[in-house]
Amino acid sequence: MNLPQFYIDDLIKTALKEDINYIDVTTDYLLDPEAVTQAYFVSKDDGILCGIQVAMRVFTLLDPEVKFQLYKKDGDPVKKGDRILDMEGHTVALLKGERTALNLVQHMSGVATATHRCVELVEGTNASIADTRKTLPGLRPIQKYAVTCGGGRNHRYNLSDAAMLKDNHIDAYGSITAAITALRKKAGHMLSIEVEVRNFEELQEALDAGANIIMLDNMDCSDMAQAVEMTGGRAKLEASGNITLENIRQVAETGVDIISLGALTHSVKCFDISMKIK
Numbered sequence: 001m002n003l004p005q006f007y008i009d010d011l012i013k014t015a016l017k018e019d020i021n022y023i024d025v026t027t028d029y030l031l032d033p034e035a036v037t038q039a040y041f042v043s044k045d046d047g048i049l050c051g052i053q054v055a056m057r058v059f060t061l062l063d064p065e066v067k068f069q070l071y072k073k074d075g076d077p078v079k080k081g082d083r084i085l086d087m088e089g090h091t092v093a094l095l096k097g098e099r100t101a102l103n104l105v106q107h108m109s110g111v112a113t114a115t116h117r118c119v120e121l122v123e124g125t126n127a128s129i130a131d132t133r134k135t136l137p138g139l140r141p142i143q144k145y146a147v148t149c150g151g152g153r154n155h156r157y158n159l160s161d162a163a164m165l166k167d168n169h170i171d172a173y174g175s176i177t178a179a180i181t182a183l184r185k186k187a188g189h190m191l192s193i194e195v196e197v198r199n200f201e202e203l204q205e206a207l208d209a210g211a212n213i214i215m216l217d218n219m220d221c222s223d224m225a226q227a228v229e230m231t232g233g234r235a236k237l238e239a240s241g242n243i244t245l246e247n248i249r250q251v252a253e254t255g256v257d258i259i260s261l262g263a264l265t266h267s268v269k270c271f272d273i274s275m276k277i278k
Contacts, residue, residue: 035091036091059087132240
């Protein structure tokens, strides 16, 4: 995993506190706390697995003695009916952790699967698939990790990573040229600057001002192709807005370098995985 353990543990503990509170009235009143059970995870769909180590950590935090047999790892393709994981541990721990573990691995696998579909659709073109900052609060690290498991790339992680002049920044400051000039004077030499443009006039201004990356906002494919020709490799071009599975291939074939999709993280379908007691 490329995720810090302290972040994962904090996330899991928050979720467990939310779900268990102080007691699980069904499990704690019903079952012997010393009883041991075997269980397994099984895929109920076709896609890309992601978050299995996070799911396993849920159970180890509840029961340090739990044992696992892992059959699939993050980034692996899975088919409906595939056994992903076997485990053995205290029954109460497995039942208390079930929902939290599944919520996390299902969501992360959903993000990875959606990303992989987009990556497959643009295969053979120059375009890479990227996420955005349209993530669920508190879940950004695992969502962006899941994008990479699906073959995508991460856009800036937060506002400190790079300068991005969107339409509101430009309208508030006055012009693209003035904003880039001001940023260059104040920022360090490592800072990259991206500019969102809405038309060819703004594109030319961003190129003349030395933008590193230019986002083509809600342009149609013919305009994007013209923008690629105008740019001539002087800056990276990012397509964003109104991109769907139906048109993503056409967008990629315009020659843009990056296609960013907020839908990869903010409205992804949950991937169906079940836990079964043996």
